[in-house]
Amino acid sequence: MSRWEPNARERLERAALELFAEHGYDNTTVAGIAERAGLTKRTFFRYFTDKREVLFYGQELLVQLFARSIAVAPESATPLQAITAALEASEAAFQPERRGLAARRQEIVAANASLREREMFKRVILTDTMGDALRERGVPDPAASVAAELGALAFGMAFRRWLDAPGEPKYGELARETLEEIRATAAGLG
Incomplete structure (x- = not known):
């Protein structure tokens, strides 16, 4: 070559x-x-x-997508609707042709403690980005922090589902469905 x-x-x-x-x-x-x-x-x-x-260079793209998507969500959007917009926009980073590489990357990260630590730090950055973007929209705490944490949870769960799903699933749809499932589960906790 x-x-x-x-x-x-x-x-x-x-x-x-x-x-x-x-x-x-x-x-x-x-x-x-x-x-x-x-x-x-x-x-x-x-x-x-x-x-x-x-293994981690795509994080900057996600941070930008999350912040921008939350910022431009309609004024009437609830905090979780703004988070949903961010999760759906992140589909740009999860194209079908990248799925095999993402799966291989995940195996490598899972096998190395220092890389798992870096992965957790990445999640903190994404959570902080979502929370900050919500607060800039005027969402007070604890609502901004809780919505951001739920968004980060949905992001991670949807990523694992995207890797494991048959066919060519769309990440944005999986993320939206996952966040809705988490919201419904949380509501049922009473």
């Missing part, structure tokens, strides 16, 4: 996931990833700060 082929980011991501699966996360180097992708270490660092970021 020529080092001048397009899609360097995707090539690096695929190479990293292959090597993480073959040799383990801790035994994989940036040099090895770059070599597998047919690129240089310098090219790797144009796209990622370190090998861990190969």
